Amino acid sequence: MTADPLDPAGNSQLPAIAPVIMSGGAGTRLWPLSTEDSPKQFHPLTSDRTMIQETALRARAGGGLDFAAPIVICNRLHVREVRAQLSAVGIEPSLIVAEPFGRNTAVVAAIAARLVAERAPSRLVLLQPADHLIADAAGFVAAVARGASAHGRIVTFGIEPTEPHEGYGYIQRAEMIGGGVYGVVRFVEKPTRTVAQAYLSDGGYYWNGGIFLFAPDVMRREFDRYRPDVGDAAEAALADARLVDGVLELADESFARAPSVSLDVAVMERTRLAAVVPCDMGWADIGSWTELWRLGAHDESRNRLFGDVVALETVNSLVWSDGPAVGVIGLDDVVVVAAHGAVLVASKSHAQAVRGIAERLAARGRT
Amino acid sequence: MTADPLDPAGNSQLPAIAPVIMSGGAGTRLWPLSTEDSPKQFHPLTSDRTMIQETALRARAGGGLDFAAPIVICNRLHVREVRAQLSAVGIEPSLIVAEPFGRNTAVVAAIAARLVAERAPSRLVLLQPADHLIADAAGFVAAVARGASAHGRIVTFGIEPTEPHEGYGYIQRAEMIGGGVYGVVRFVEKPTRTVAQAYLSDGGYYWNGGIFLFAPDVMRREFDRYRPDVGDAAEAALADARLVDGVLELADESFARAPSVSLDVAVMERTRLAAVVPCDMGWADIGSWTELWRLGAHDESRNRLFGDVVALETVNSLVWSDGPAVGVIGLDDVVVVAAHGAVLVASKSHAQAVRGIAERLAARGRT
Numbered sequence: 231m232t233a234d235p236l237d238p239a240g241n242s243q244l245p246a247i248a249p250v251i252m253s254g255g256a257g258t259r260l261w262p263l264s265t266e267d268s269p270k271q272f273h274p275l276t277s278d279r280t281m282i283q284e285t286a287l288r289a290r291a292g293g294g295l296d297f298a299a300p301i302v303i304c305n306r307l308h309v310r311e312v313r314a315q316l317s318a319v320g321i322e323p324s325l326i327v328a329e330p331f332g333r334n335t336a337v338v339a340a341i342a343a344r345l346v347a348e349r350a351p352s353r354l355v356l357l358q359p360a361d362h363l364i365a366d367a368a369g370f371v372a373a374v375a376r377g378a379s380a381h382g383r384i385v386t387f388g389i390e391p392t393e394p395h396e397g398y399g400y401i402q403r404a405e406m407i408g409g410g411v412y413g414v415v416r417f418v419e420k421p422t423r424t425v426a427q428a429y430l431s432d433g434g435y436y437w438n439g440g441i442f443l444f445a446p447d448v449m450r451r452e453f454d455r456y457r458p459d460v461g462d463a464a465e466a467a468l469a470d471a472r473l474v475d476g477v478l479e480l481a482d483e484s485f486a487r488a489p490s491v492s493l494d495v496a497v498m499e500r501t502r503l504a505a506v507v508p509c510d511m512g513w514a515d516i517g518s519w520t521e522l523w524r525l526g527a528h529d530e531s532r533n534r535l536f537g538d539v540v541a542l543e544t545v546n547s548l549v550w551s552d553g554p555a556v557g558v559i560g561l562d563d564v565v566v567v568a569a570h571g572a573v574l575v576a577s578k579s580h581a582q583a584v585r586g587i588a589e590r591l592a593a594r595g596r597t
Numbered sequence: 598m599t600a601d602p603l604d605p606a607g608n609s610q611l612p613a614i615a616p617v618i619m620s621g622g623a624g625t626r627l628w629p630l631s632t633e634d635s636p637k638q639f640h641p642l643t644s645d646r647t648m649i650q651e652t653a654l655r656a657r658a659g660g661g662l663d664f665a666a667p668i669v670i671c672n673r674l675h676v677r678e679v680r681a682q683l684s685a686v687g688i689e690p691s692l693i694v695a696e697p698f699g700r701n702t703a704v705v706a707a708i709a710a711r712l713v714a715e716r717a718p719s720r721l722v723l724l725q726p727a728d729h730l731i732a733d734a735a736g737f738v739a740a741v742a743r744g745a746s747a748h749g750r751i752v753t754f755g756i757e758p759t760e761p762h763e764g765y766g767y768i769q770r771a772e773m774i775g776g777g778v779y780g781v782v783r784f785v786e787k788p789t790r791t792v793a794q795a796y797l798s799d800g801g802y803y804w805n806g807g808i809f810l811f812a813p814d815v816m817r818r819e820f821d822r823y824r825p826d827v828g829d830a831a832e833a834a835l836a837d838a839r840l841v842d843g844v845l846e847l848a849d850e851s852f853a854r855a856p857s858v859s860l861d862v863a864v865m866e867r868t869r870l871a872a873v874v875p876c877d878m879g880w881a882d883i884g885s886w887t888e889l890w891r892l893g894a895h896d897e898s899r900n901r902l903f904g905d906v907v908a909l910e911t912v913n914s915l916v917w918s919d920g921p922a923v924g925v926i927g928l929d930d931v932v933v934v935a936a937h938g939a940v941l942v943a944s945k946s947h948a949q950a951v952r953g954i955a956e957r958l959a960a961r962g963r964t
């Protein structure tokens with residue numbers, strides 16, 4: 231047997247992939263750019279393309295893997311935006327699932343498993359958040375290919391930690407199963423800094439990339455076993471949904487009955503089928519402006535400037551404008567963001583507290 | 598003779614006053630609030646009223662002095678704004694003089710002297726910048742009354758310095774002439790900090806308040822003596838001017854021939870008629886955001902917040918918004934201004950360099 235030069239790893243022998251993009255997040259950690267009306271995934275944070283565009287583009291034909299057109303699950307307020315942004319990069323979702331409100335990731339995974347099981351049961355579901363940075367798309371596809379070889383497993387992707395990050399979940403790996411895929415000892419939600427530091431020293435711990443790869447029937451069975459309430463809620467939501475013009479609209483009442491729980495808590499922390507693919511693909515969940523400053527290319531003053539910005543005698547700072555002229559002078563370690571008609575100025579060490587600002591302004595009747 | 602209970606100082610015996618308000622300033626030191634289109638004097642910086650409203654209101658009947666309705670000299674772009682702002686506080690200017698562009702203060706003084714000499718030659722001209730802070734209006738009127746008693750003099754107002762301010766001009770006083778009015782040894786333009794420190798230690802030096810009180814004929818004669826070119830330019834500008842609907846419109850061509858020189862340089866530094874009234878009236882020429890921060894009432898974190906602002910863990914800072922929601926976290930000694938659709942963020946120690954920002958943005962085609 232001769233190796234295909236376009237597919238030296240022989241990935242075309244692997245199951246085909248059904249990408250499912252979770253675009254339900256409405257975080258305020260990047261306020262005022264990210265708001266409920268216009269969350270993070272719809273903005274070009276790390277390239278000329280928006281996060282959801284990057285997410286859709288990286289799970290396309292490549293490396294011999296067979297990727298179907300994506301299913302996107304998003305808030306119903308964002309259906310038009312999703313379609314417009316994906317269309318702008320030449321991607322037509324096979325389906326958009328419109329949530330009336332957010333219900334965390336477990337029910338999303340259960341819905342995704344059911345939809346793919348009905349439509350193309352031999353495909354693996356690749357469940358991905360719309361708003362994560364993955365700088366190395368080829369590294370990502372290679373990791374997915376390794377995961378696709380782990381038959382019958384629910385595969386997670388583990389990123390080698392470079393610092394004791396308190397904002398991420400961690401995965402402790404067990405023995406290798408084969409082909410660069412490991413078993414899992416346990417999942418840990420955001421640890422303290424001390425604990426995260428110990429993980430870093432001990433080794434064998436990875437950041438939980440929040441991306442999952444699984445056969446739809448495997449996931450359905452694990453829901454039946456551990457959280458049948460979530461599985462039943464997904465079933466009921468799909469039964470009541472209306473398909474209108476390529477959009478599957480979930481009904482308020484039945485979707486409201488789904489417990490708001492994460493896939494990690496509902497299934498991953500309990501299943502014996504968990505696996506982890508360690509990978510190095512330039513992954514980050516950009517959870518603060520300080521993190522966005524850190525991730526990108528800096529100018530000679532270690533600044534990152536976006537938009538109509540003039541910076542004088544300023545170092546180690548991020549200045550972002552979606553329109554207004556912004557002038558800064560004499561700053562060090564500061565984040566300045568003018569977006570959606572509001573302004574944030576934060577010392578970098580306080581930038582993770584931006585949620586408090588957004589909440590106080592909301593309490594005054596602003597968004 | 599019995600003292601009038603409403604005029605215990607006997608000020609009603611003094612010459613009547615013709616207030617002239619100089620509103621030609623278009624400084625960018627308070628960018629982005631102050632711009633060429635909408636300079637400092639038209640904003641409420643220190644009270645609910647704008648600086649020009651405060652200026653007009655403080656030179657009104659009070660303390661027994663007879664104040665006429667003011668003459669306002671402003672850029673022709675601002676005629677409507679001047680009228681609207683003064684009308685809003687019940688003041689109708691006796692005349693508005695519209696400059697096609699700024700030509701500094703000497704020609705303004707010469708025009709003011711000629712206008713008052715024609716209309717009411719027995720009145721004294723009280724020439725005042727539209728954009729200075731004077732917190733104690735009664736102290737101001739008392740100082741004007743002292744100055745009005747100094748027959749034949751060009752009276753300036755000297756503020757006891759409280760720090761070695763480099764941004765102000767200084768007046769060194771000579772012997773007392775009488776009634777709290779002193780002769781003048783010399784005028785000094787903005788000194789170095791070392792020199793300003795020496796003035797402060799030596800005593801006998803005052804900040805030059807930029808306000809002048811004089812008989813119109815006295816000023817005309819001093820222009821004839823020291824700067825006949827300025828006097829002639831004023832004469833020519835008035836001859837070519839058109840009076841339209843209460844506005845005296847100066848013609849571009851003749852006004853352009855006026856030398857751009859300050860009254861201090863043209864006359865005050867040379868005349869033997871200079872006098873100074875030392876006074877304590879809460880005066881300041883707000884030349885930077887840092888100064889505005891310093892001048893006002895602070896909250897318990899030593900912040901000054903204006904507009905729709907939320908500040909967390911922030912101290913010693915000024916945050917100003919003319920509309921946008923502004924959130925700040927973790928700042929110390931910082932100025933944040935969102936105004937006219939632009940944003941400034943400066944460390945307080947750099948806030949006087951804001952002009953550089955405004956110029957760079959202007960060079961990009963923004964204002």
